Amino acid sequence: MATDSTGKRLYGAPKNWPDIFINHLAETSNIKASADAASVSQSLVYKKRRDDPAFAQRWYAALAEGYDTLEMELLERLRTGRLEDELEDGTRRKFDIGTAFKCITAHRETVMREKSRRSLADEVTTIQSINAKIDRLRERQQQAEALAARRAARAAGSHDE
Structure with missing residues (x-):
């Protein structure tokens, strides 16, 4: 199997790699880690994009979801004052609030653009x-009017006899 200089597959990637990549991206907002999780190169994911x-x-959409998660x-x-996490090996890792704020600020425009696009798509x-429902109602109304006209014509014809 051919690989690039970092050992990533160039082809022969799992068939579902796009789904793996997108799901991981939504969780992490990290393109490199998401490509690694999908067993593909970063160049392949950028090319596909x-x-x-x-x-x-x-x-x-995945990036927007990831940044929503980071914001939450x-x-x-901040609300609970939990600024450190205990890792599996017992060491503690400090959560970098400043970097989190910088990431959110840097990507806010992209996230807002995606949310606006989704909102517009939902509106459309x-x-x-x-419109389809109105068209169906109009069609039913026209059918009802045509039926009423035929009945009226029949009734008028039977009174003439």
Whole structure:
């Protein structure tokens, strides 16, 4: 199997690597770690993002989700005063509040753009659904009017006899 200079697969990647990558990206907001989790190179994920608009859309949605999670975690830590975590080996790791704020601030525009895009897509879908429902109601109304006209014509014809 061919690999790049870091040992990542260039091809022969798992068929579901995009799903693995996106799910991991939503959890971590870390592209390199997500590519590693999916057993693919970073260059492959960037190429797929450039070439596949649906994948790019999922990518940005995952990043938005990841930053929402970071924001919630930061808020929870600030509210509870939990600024350190105990690792499995017993050591303690300090949560870097300043870096978390910088990450959130740096990516806020991208996240807001994605949320706006999703909101707009939801609005378009809702409007299309409403329009389709109105069209069905109009069609039923026209059918009812046509049926009423035929009945009236029949009734008028039977009175003429």
